[in-house]
Amino acid sequence: MNKRIKTTVISLVILILLLIIFLPKIISSDKSGPTEIVNQRNARVPVNAHIVNYEKLYEVVYTTGSILANEEVELRSEISGKIVQILFREGTHVNKGELLVKINDSELQAQLRKAASKVKLIEDREVRQRQLAQNQMISQEDYESTLNDLQASKAEYDLIQAQIDKTEIRAPFSGIIGLRGVSEGSFVTTSSTIARLQNLANLKIDFAIPQKYAEQVKIGDELTFKLSGSDFQYQAKIYAIEPKIDPSTRTLKLRAICSSSYKSLFPGAFANVELNLKETDDAILIPSVAVVPELKGQSVYLYNGGVASPVKVEIGIREENTLQITSGLSEGDTVITSGILQIRPGAKVKIIEFN
Numbered sequence: 001m002n003k004r005i006k007t008t009v010i011s012l013v014i015l016i017l018l019l020i021i022f023l024p025k026i027i028s029s030d031k032s033g034p035t036e037i038v039n040q041r042n043a044r045v046p047v048n049a050h051i052v053n054y055e056k057l058y059e060v061v062y063t064t065g066s067i068l069a070n071e072e073v074e075l076r077s078e079i080s081g082k083i084v085q086i087l088f089r090e091g092t093h094v095n096k097g098e099l100l101v102k103i104n105d106s107e108l109q110a111q112l113r114k115a116a117s118k119v120k121l122i123e124d125r126e127v128r129q130r131q132l133a134q135n136q137m138i139s140q141e142d143y144e145s146t147l148n149d150l151q152a153s154k155a156e157y158d159l160i161q162a163q164i165d166k167t168e169i170r171a172p173f174s175g176i177i178g179l180r181g182v183s184e185g186s187f188v189t190t191s192s193t194i195a196r197l198q199n200l201a202n203l204k205i206d207f208a209i210p211q212k213y214a215e216q217v218k219i220g221d222e223l224t225f226k227l228s229g230s231d232f233q234y235q236a237k238i239y240a241i242e243p244k245i246d247p248s249t250r251t252l253k254l255r256a257i258c259s260s261s262y263k264s265l266f267p268g269a270f271a272n273v274e275l276n277l278k279e280t281d282d283a284i285l286i287p288s289v290a291v292v293p294e295l296k297g298q299s300v301y302l303y304n305g306g307v308a309s310p311v312k313v314e315i316g317i318r319e320e321n322t323l324q325i326t327s328g329l330s331e332g333d334t335v336i337t338s339g340i341l342q343i344r345p346g347a348k349v350k351i352i353e354f355n
Helices: 002-042 106-134 140-165 211-216
Strands: 045-051 054-075 081-086 099-103 168-170 175-177 195-210 222-227 234-246 251-259 270-287 292-294 297-304 307-318 322-327 334-336 349-354
Touching (some): 054 175, 106 140, 195 211, 211 251, 211 270
Parallel strands (some): 045 349
Antiparallel strands (some): 045 334, 054 195, 054 270, 099 168, 195 251, 222 270, 234 251, 297 307, 297 334, 307 322
């Protein structure tokens, strides 16, 4: 019995000691719990912000293009035959009309001499018969027959001369002639490429833009372009526009002209083109990270007296790190640019930095 009493007393002592140790902590936790909840509710989310101002915006189209010579042609023969002379040096300048290649025309020359002899014979006969006809010693019909023979023989002579002219390949314009693909003694046909001739007085750039920009571009617009692997910017000006949208790509083809003073440009090179279409003086630009995508558009959070308020916006031009806002914002608005995922409509926020 004494043991039971002793055990009970020990248990009560232990219980009293435990209450003395843990009861203050329990009481303090009960008191601090509501306070912490209140503090959490009153906590403000730290955010960055951007004050909206009107800015200058250039609507830029980035595309690719190819550099072309001012004039370019593949030199080919109009007739088949053996080359007897090559009169140009590769990579040199040639003048318009200069003889470049001569094809064998010995057979045609013989035919030409025969035709010339026939023309001379009929010309002498026509002179005699004209005098006889004037003296009414032959009929007018006989004279006209001889005159027709003369005209036919001259036409035959001209035809042979035209065929001889085709054996001479001349430069259609002044320029630089490239590498030849034939040698003296080669037999060429109408499909054989003898060489390429290029006029580099000016260079052209061919490129295309999406059809939605078709109404914004015009002749005289300036552009810049870079070569692949280079940061140097070249200047050019649009001088021709294709009057039709390409139905396969839905793009509009344009051609610009560039000064030949750029010695580092070569026809056929790849170009990265930058075309400024329109300039806006009062554009509203905000950082891209401030825009919240939604099912029916986009929105941003505005800072209004320490509270985050969502506003629907419409987006215009997209740049690398910014977006143009065409409606929904005004000058002087403060747009929240960070902590977007942590805030909800009506959340309390605190601006720690402007950007």
